[in-house]
Amino acid sequence: METKDFYYDLPEELIAQDPLEKRSDSRLLLVDKNTGNIEHKHFYDIINYLHKGDCLVINDTKVIPARLHGVKEETGAHIEVLLLQRKSATDWECLVKPGKKMRNGARVSFGEGLLKGEVIDTIDDGNRIIRFEFEGIWEEVLDKLGEMPIPPYIHHQLKERERYNTVYAKNDGSAAAPTAGLHWTKELLQAVKDKGVEIAHVTLHVGLGTFRPVKADKIEEHHMHSEFYIIEQSEADKINRTHAEGGRVICTGTTSCRTIESAALPDGTIPATSGWTSIFIYPGYKFKCMDALITNFHLPESTLVMLVSAFAGREHVLNAYNEAVREKYRFFSFGDACFFADFRNSSMEE
Structure with missing residues (x-):
């Protein structure tokens, strides 16, 4: 078919x-x-x-508000991270854009350092495993910094x-x-x-x-x-x-x-x-x-x-x-x- x-x-x-x-x-x-x-x-x-x-x-x-906007610590370049699957208390499989700027060891900062992450692995389909560093409760940090990952065909901002x-x-x-x-x-x-x-x-x-x-x-x-x-x-x-x-x-x-x-x-x-x-x-x-x-x-x-x-x-x-x-x-x-x-x-x- x-x-x-x-x-x-x-x-x-x-x-x-x-x-x-x-x-x-x-x-x-x-x-x-x-x-x-x-x-x-x-x-x-x-x-x-x-x-x-x-x-x-x-x-x-x-x-979850799984879309995060941050900057690459080394260069200040804008990085978008989409959380896909939680691997541990600190590690997530993520979709990263632009991926070519975030190779293993690259670091990204969100919310002026309220949340930080480091790429610790790149898996077969190009997704990254990012280890996050934060103080306090993960869900509260994510709720403050994250956006809802609405589909790409929706162009209006979700109110x-x-x-x-x-x-x-x-x-x-x-x-x-x-x-x-x-x-x-x-x-x-x-x-x-x-x-x-x-x-x-x-x-x-x-x-x-x-x-x-x-x-x-x-x-x-x-x-x-x-x-x-x-x-x-x-x-x-x-x-x-x-x-x-x-x-x-x-x-x-x-x-x-x-x-x-x-x-x-x-x-x-x-x-x-x-x-x-x-x-x-x-x-x-x-x-x-x-x-x-x-x-x-x-x-x-x-x-x-x-x-x-x-x-x-x-x-x-x-x-x-x-x-x-x-x-x-x-x-x-x-x-x-x-x-x-x-x-x-x-x-x-x-």
């Missing part, structure tokens, strides 16, 4: 640059995964399509840092938000619970690989990035109980999907587990656990469009995307949402 098979034409003006004032006011495209039928709603309408006995899976990772996190974010570790979850409000989640829907929390720390373009002509040749995930026993029990009792497991976002599909046993049950996943889901994949998917609109030819196409069919997905373009939906991280599900047993006009 070729990468170009997942292309669609997106006018640049449809890329959302700012979050809406109220999260749940975003639009929602309902798509029947079997027929491709489409309905236009708002995200707050999703309560009508979640039923007692269902289980909503959400990713409670938290984006409120918390808008690039979900309302249920609690586990620090992501360099990018699980953006489908940005639509949920605490009030809407409470309404979901009141309706008798279980809510299962999983954690997958989203890396910058989520934005990595597929450069291979054949999608099977693409090298997928790895991300760390955790599923606690109590949350696995909720998912397993839902299926045992005939309910649906509905994932909020591709990160929740990748988490439970990575963990699922051949019979679809979920154990308590943690580890690294590099699962690449594209058409031909047989889903073991997920029954429905709430997700944002993704970049053309991206691994995420391929994942959604594996679930709902490439033609249905591209048709839905083209409809969203015609109707001027807002795309990507701060954009609108889709809900892919089997609506044959319940009216899409509820």
Whole structure:
């Protein structure tokens, strides 16, 4: 299967640059995964399509202010550092720009010396391991100096840092938000619970690989990035109980999907587990656990469009995307949402 098979034409003006004032006011495209039928709603309408006995899976990772601006101590040159993965109390794997100025032994200072770092290693993909020096509590230093690592296609400055996190974010570790979850409000989640829907929390720390373009002509040749995930026993029990009792497991976002599909046993049950996943889901994949998917609109030819196409069919997905373009939906991280599900047993006009 070729990468170009997942292309669609997106006018640049449809890329959302700012979050809406109220999260749940975003639009929602309902798509029947079997027929491709489409309905236009708002995200707050999703309560009508979640039923007692269902289980909503959400990713409670938290984006940290991982972008740091500093100066090279030897020359004063501007250096940008993006924290990717914590290796120890002081050491982080980082993306450094410009990398050629930061070889092993190079030192960088942030916030007039409030935070300092030294490159101690360069790894295979060009990322650096930086050992940081600071006084006090790391999280407080980072909160003072760091910026939220919003995606490169967003050119506006983020006015409120918390808008690039979900309302249920609690586990620090992501360099990018699980953006489908940005639509949920605490009030809407409470309404979901009141309706008798279980809510299962999983954690997958989203890396910058989520934005990595597929450069291979054949999608099977693409090298997928790895991300760390955790599923606690109590949350696995909720998912397993839902299926045992005939309910649906509905994932909020591709990160929740990748988490439970990575963990699922051949019979679809979920154990308590943690580890690294590099699962690449594209058409031909047989889903073991997920029954429905709430997700944002993704970049053309991206691994995420391929994942959604594996679930709902490439033609249905591209048709839905083209409809969203015609109707001027807002795309990507701060954009609108889709809900892919089997609506044959319940009216899409509820």
